[in-house]
Amino acid sequence: MRQKLPPVISPTAAKVILIVVALILPLAGSPARGAVSEKELQAAREQRAALQKKVNAAVTSYEASLAKYEETQIQLARSQHQLETAEQELRSVQATLSGRAVNIYKQGRIGLVSVLLEAASTGEFFRRVVLLEKASANDSATLLRLERVKAEVTESKEDLSRRKAEQQATTKQLQALTSQLTTQFKEASDLEAKLVSQKAEEDRLRRQAEERRRRAAQVARRSSFAPGTFHCPIDGPNSFTDTWGAPRSGGRRHQGVDIYAAHGARVVAVVDGTILRMSRSSLGGISLYLRGGDGTEYFYTHLAGYASISPGQRVSGGQLVAYNGNSGNARGGPAHVHFEIHPGGGAAINPYPTAKAACG
Secondary structure, eight states, X not given: OOSOOOOOOOHHHHXXXXXXXXXXXXXXXXXXXXXXXXXXXXXXXXXXXHHHHHHHHHHHHHHHHHHHHHHHHHHHHHHHHHHHHHHHHHHHHHHHHHHHHHHHHHHOOOOHHHHHHTOSSHHHHHHHHHHHHHHHHHHHHHXXXXXXXXXXXXXHHHHHHHHHHHHHHHHHHHHHHHHHHHHHHHHHHHHHHHHHHTSOHHHHHHHHHHHHHHHHHHHHHOSSOOTTOOOOSEESSEEOOOOTTOEEGGGEEOOSEEEEEOTTOEEEOSSSEEEEEEEEETTTEEEEEEEETTSOEEEEEEESEXXXXXXXXXXXXXXXXXXXXXXXXXXXXXXXXXXXXXXGGSSOBOOHHHHHHHHO
């Protein structure tokens, strides 16, 4: 999407902004009963910022390990193929030498002198000398070839063993990072809930009303779909990096962005549009296609489930459409939404800049 996107405030960012507003412009009179002090809010904000840095670092490490794992898979297959080729050549050389040995055994040991003395003429004598020299050279070449192929087989086996060890180490690293991400996103979600619950009920309700009026005013100003208005795909704490083109299983290249968040986090429509279709597959798991008013299609996959939506339904930007998960081939890994952008319904483009502008 080449058009410049205007700033969009996600519901999570809106909560933080409202807290800041509460500090800068306090209500007249004494604070509401149960309100949080500025010092407590500042401490909570610093804790949230520090946790976000940890989550970002963990996501970066996970993506790097995933790319290394996929690259090792490719190298492992290559090493396996080289070993099979070398072993096949070894069997061929061994068969050649075995055949040579059988022929010598069947024909018996023929002395060099007798072979030469049986020549009928001088010309035949020299031809036999040349043939004996060639036979000796061929046997020597075959033996040298046997030694070379044996060395290649040994080297291929060692390389294959090394690749398998690398793969096992990377797999363990991915499992550890998956556990780390799951824990950190739970901490981030718990902290986000704590920040919201600490606000006084009266203060919270008043600001919710202001937010509803703000959104209603936005809708009133738009009589139709407005290109450029874009919401973060996940409403809540999240983290992601630019992995466009990174290696994936089956020799594929990554055609989207993986946005990590807590399992079950709210997944929303990024623009006003229509639910194009809802599908399930072994690769993507639970998937969703959204078509914007300008014909751009947005693809969400690895979802945990859908909200109350159906194909053909009109939805608004920011509306809940699904829940974050790890279905399909992401099962066992950290929960995330694989998100793609297809302008005009055509080829995918790198969605990272657009998602980054919306999600912050």
